[in-house]
Amino acid sequence: MKQHIQDAYGYIFEPVLIGELSQLAVEYNFKEGDLLIEIGQYIKKMPLLLNGVIKIMREDPDEGELLLYFIEKGDTCAMTLTCCLGNSKSDIRAIAETEGTVLMIPIEKMEEWMTLYQSWRRFVINSYNNRLKEMLLAIDSLAFMKMEDRIINYLKEKSKLISNKTLNTTHQDIANDLNTSRVVVSRILKKLENEKQIKLNRKSIDLLLQN
DNA sequence: TCATTAACACGGG
DNA sequence: CCCGTGTTAATGA
DSSP states (O other), X not given: OHHHHHHXXXXXXXXXXXXXXXXXXXXXXXXXXXXXXXXXXXXXXXXXXXXXXXXXXXXXXXXXXEEEEEEOTTOBOHHHHHHHHHTOBXXXXXXXXXXXXXXXXXXXXXXXXXHHOHHHHHHHHHHHHHHHHXXXXXXXXXHHOOHHHHHHHHHHHHHHHTTOSEEOOOHHHHHHXXXXXXXXXXXXXXXXXXXXXEEEETTEEEEOSOO
8 A cells, every 4th residue: 555655646745754644544445436525524534546536516506516626646635625624514526537546544644744744735735726726717617618618628628537538428427517408518519520529429429639 | 699498219238 | 128319399598
């Protein structure tokens, strides 16, 4: 297990901290589609993502879901940081996008480490910065972009995360993540296919253009 | 104008 | 048959 931590975080944490991590942390494996954090749930451990991808969703009072951002290897969820420190409930939902592994760390330790290790302190602050940026992108997408552009972004983002140009997803899945209807997704995807940007298959989509 | 909802047909597994 | 997909018609913002 220490090797896993070394692989994912060795470049950022000093050896002493890696040592402490491997002693205290508990590994937890999850499968695709697992519900990791539910809205309203209290957080008692802080998760560090070793591998895999997790998507962070927001839910509307009226049954609507919306994807905020993805987190990947080497990330933590900034939301849980605030929840841990403030001992408050989660405002978001976390769902496993792929299978993967997280490290669970007792929250007492994360406060202690804040004063002990500058690499830890920097990591936490960086996480906040990154999440804030992702959040701004999500807001831009919602406020200023047409559905067609949101879908293109979504497809590119996903493709980048799994480093694969073939996405195993359905029109309905996309509609749920973007909080729209499948009819719209189907129509726009069809249009993109006609423009030779993508190739549609059953339960999967191929991206034809890179970047 | 563009999204949503409901409804339907098609076809692959 | 069931589910994902493609399309249309009606309605609403």
